[in-house]
Amino acid sequence: MIWNETIECMSRKEMEKLQSIRLKQVVDKVYYNCEPYRKRMQEAGITPNNIRSIHDISKLPFTSKKDLRDYYPFGLLSSPMSEIVRVHASSGTTGKPIVVGYTRKDLDVWKEVGARCFTAYGLGKNDVIQVSYGYGLFTGGLGAHGAVETIGGTVVPASSGNTDKQIMLMHDLGVKGLACTPSYALYLAEALEKSEYKREEFQLKVGVFGAEPWTDEMRRELESKLGIKAYDIYGLTEVIGPGVGHECEFQNGTHLCEDHFFPEIINPETGEPVKKGEIGELVFTTLTKEGMPLVRFRTRDLTSLNYEPCACGRTSVRMGRILGRSDDMLIIRGVNVFPSQVESVICEMEELEPHYFIEVDRINNMDTLEIQVEVNENFYSDEISKMLDLKKRIAHKLQSVLGIQPDIRLMEPRSIERSQGKAKRVNDKRKLQ
Numbered sequence: 001m002i003w004n005e006t007i008e009c010m011s012r013k014e015m016e017k018l019q020s021i022r023l024k025q026v027v028d029k030v031y032y033n034c035e036p037y038r039k040r041m042q043e044a045g046i047t048p049n050n051i052r053s054i055h056d057i058s059k060l061p062f063t064s065k066k067d068l069r070d071y072y073p074f075g076l077l078s079s080p081m082s083e084i085v086r087v088h089a090s091s092g093t094t095g096k097p098i099v100v101g102y103t104r105k106d107l108d109v110w111k112e113v114g115a116r117c118f119t120a121y122g123l124g125k126n127d128v129i130q131v132s133y134g135y136g137l138f139t140g141g142l143g144a145h146g147a148v149e150t151i152g153g154t155v156v157p158a159s160s161g162n163t164d165k166q167i168m169l170m171h172d173l174g175v176k177g178l179a180c181t182p183s184y185a186l187y188l189a190e191a192l193e194k195s196e197y198k199r200e201e202f203q204l205k206v207g208v209f210g211a212e213p214w215t216d217e218m219r220r221e222l223e224s225k226l227g228i229k230a231y232d233i234y235g236l237t238e239v240i241g242p243g244v245g246h247e248c249e250f251q252n253g254t255h256l257c258e259d260h261f262f263p264e265i266i267n268p269e270t271g272e273p274v275k276k277g278e279i280g281e282l283v284f285t286t287l288t289k290e291g292m293p294l295v296r297f298r299t300r301d302l303t304s305l306n307y308e309p310c311a312c313g314r315t316s317v318r319m320g321r322i323l324g325r326s327d328d329m330l331i332i333r334g335v336n337v338f339p340s341q342v343e344s345v346i347c348e349m350e351e352l353e354p355h356y357f358i359e360v361d362r363i364n365n366m367d368t369l370e371i372q373v374e375v376n377e378n379f380y381s382d383e384i385s386k387m388l389d390l391k392k393r394i395a396h397k398l399q400s401v402l403g404i405q406p407d408i409r410l411m412e413p414r415s416i417e418r419s420q421g422k423a424k425r426v427n428d429k430r431k432l433q
């Protein structure tokens with residue numbers, strides 16, 4: 001099912017036309033209503049008259065996370081406070097959070113894109129959908145909540161935590177769709193197995209997973225453990241929240257709602273656009289936002305874009321999996337390592353559980369990489385030779401994917417801490433030294 005066929009299946013040419021009109025509007029808006037943008041454009045020698053179509057977008061200066069911190073809390077608003085009806089915030093790793101203001105129309109846009117997502121997952125007004133993303137300043141809970149109400153589904157606003165109650169609600173209310181982080185879904189799957197209920201007693205069929213990077217191997221793991229189809233939902237606070245993009249029934253890339261959020265991929269070092277299909281940093285320009293429109297916002301997420309038409313009939317550009325944030329990338333002994341690479345290897349080995357933790361340190365001026373991973377109950381053994389052999393095989397597989405040799409620490413089943421929101425899977429002790 002498609003929520004807004006006119007837009008979602010529009011020809012590429014029509015889409016470019018619409019994006020061009022909207023880009024001009026948003027550039028006007030920020031130039032005349034937001035001092036920092038006007039200044040930045042003046043420094044670059046650009047006025048709104050220089051922007052005639054979407055192809056002129058690369059003339060505009062970038063906006064960064066640092067800008068959002070520097071103008072904390074409301075310096076980048078382009079609408080008066082009297083028009084702002086809600087704020088959300090994302091807690092950065094250091095210091096003050098990033099605060100985003102929404103007008104009533106921004107909330108409508110959010111509901112519209114959210115409705116496109118949940119419809120693409122095959123959910124509708126006859127379905128009960130549990131939202132187990134956190135409610136509050138985080139955009140996950142209220143964002144998914146608005147989307148479910150818009151498609152007319154029955155929302156169960158469970159928020160995160162209290163796992164036993166989550167399972168009881170899912171069971172008793174006949175929940176068909178579960179929206180939460182993939183790591184919390186794993187946790188729920190485990191708890192469900194141990195619960196008093198049998199899997200067949202649940203109506204659960206669809207997972208709406210996002211807010212953190214996850215791999216196709218993790219998808220397979222979740223789909224088989226929960227007996228569902230697991231779909232990606234992408235978004236970020238600065239741009240709006242969940243709903244910037246979604247998968248369709250073909251699960252072959254994340255369709256971006258590009259009539260509202262225009263994507264580009266740049267080389268993170270040079271800032272230049274990469275060649276079509278290449279991996280680089282994702283940059284968004286919001287084309288319709290009023291409260292805090294963003295022009296060429298550098299997300300730090302690394303991915304690629306595919307403009308080929310999709311079998312589902314949607315013409316919108318599809319984004320590949322997020323490899324990680326450029327600031328999540330670990331450089332170990334000079335080699336770039338992403339946690340998602342570790343995840344893909346671990347999820348493929350039946351002897352292992354999909355729970356892992358990466359610890360990086362520097363000992364005697366040498367980087368060390370330790371990967372802690374849980375052994376599946378059926379394979380866990382007291383026999384040293386068996387465990388040593390398993391360790392060797394994991395290390396070998398990881399070395400061929402990562403290009404460096406990690407130390408492997410086998411952990412007992414259920415010994416790695418579970419996450420109820422975004423998982424923390426890396427401890428880079430070098431940063432503390």
Ligand code: DLL
Binds near residue numbers: 139211213235
């Ligand atoms: O995580 C919004 C969201 C809530 C998305 C619920 C999906 C579901 P932030 O807290 O600002 O917003 O974090 C945004 O999380 O830049 C990515 O690095 C990462 N991220 C979000 N969705 C995905 C995804 C929300 N589907 C940051 N795959 C983004 C990979 C994701 N990474």
